[in-house]
Amino acid sequence: MPNITLKHVNKSYDKNATNAVSDLNLEIGDGEFMCLLGPSGCGKTTTLRMIAGLENLTGGEIAVGDRVIDSIGKGVFVPPEQRGMGLVFQSYALWPHLTIEKNTDFGLRLRKVPKAEREERVNLVMKKLGIEQYRDRYPSQLSGGQQQRVALARMLAVNPEVLLLDEPLSNLDARLRLEMRTELKRIHGEFGTTIVFVTHDQWEAMTLATSIAVMHDGTLQQVGTPNDIYDRPANRFVAEFVGSPPINIIDQSPGNSRITDASRQYLKEYFPAISGADSLGLRPENIKLASQISDVPADHFAEEAFVAAILPTGGSWIIEVMVDDHKLFLTVNEPPQVSVGQQVWFHTSPAFMHLFDSDDQRLTAADDVIAEFCAAGESCAPSAAKAS
CATH class of the missing domain: 2.40.50.140 (Nucleic acid-binding proteins)
Structure with missing residues (x-):
């Protein structure tokens, strides 16, 4: 997939209020694992939702390669289902009355994918995520980490060009968080999917990302590799936010x-x-x-x-x-x-x-x-x- 480019993006929920996101310029490369990192209220989830098409821009432009998908000035808005992106929420949003197999192939059935192809893709993704043995169970019969894998499998089965993750690990205990970080790293390596991951956890960002975009009060503070962010923080906010104990x-x-x-x-x-x-x-x-x-x-x-x-x-x-x-x-x-x-x-x-x-x-x-x-x-x- 071509690069995702955000140019001078602004988002305000009230014309008289401070922007939730201000003049954001960011480029996400093909196959990149980009983490949007920052404290609560910094604008990272709003940015993710604008990329997904769940929030309209107040100003600026979002493009995928040469294709503009959202621009107030040009009067362009591509709906979420036509952007080729999969979104995994903080809440896994699994259907409680469907089995794990039916949850996993839900998106494929909506797209009317032929049964043989659907079964092949579901079997492949369930095997890679280690949940094939749970195919006949229901979400309530799985642990939090297993439910997280099902939510990821459902998105990966439809083969999205971009996977958007909104703090998906925040509901897990410490051990499961560690396991799922390893799982996400492996998924990125195996599938080569472009991943945009929102988190306030600096260690998640440092261990998972190929690039980190640090945000504060709706503005971008620094973009770089985990080593860049840690070893050469662009300002005091980045230096103090990343690191435990703090600098x-x-x-x-x-x-x-x-x-x-x-x-x-x-x-x-x-x-x-x-x-x-x-x-x-x-x-x-x-x-x-x-x-x-x-x-x-x-x-x-x-x-x-x-x-x-x-x-x-x-x-x-x-x-x-x-x-x-x-x-x-x-x-x-x-x-x-x-x-x-x-x-x-x-x-x-x-x-x-x-x-x-x-x-x-x-x-x-x-x-x-x-x-x-x-x-x-x-x-x-x-x-x-x-x-x-």
């Missing part, structure tokens, strides 16, 4: 705190060419601890702190340290070698610093300066920092 932010206003003064002095000493930094972000997994300053690499940013709490999470630990009244969180994957109340030095490589300006936008010029600096020193490299 540590250090204000760069003069005299704000001891850690502020220390970070400002560090940047001034090692990176005098950097200007305009209003805040500094440090991911928890990129902060290390040392018992004494002599154990800290010379070019790392470091400051003395004390350990306020150690929180085990199963396979890892979250450590809270305090620099005066400023909290920092870091994570480790091995039992901590520190104890609560202990004085330590936290430190991090400049390679892991995220700098933002007064408009909360990423200072990309600072990235270039730091990259050039790190290229000249071994201890600045990520691998060395992790070992410190």
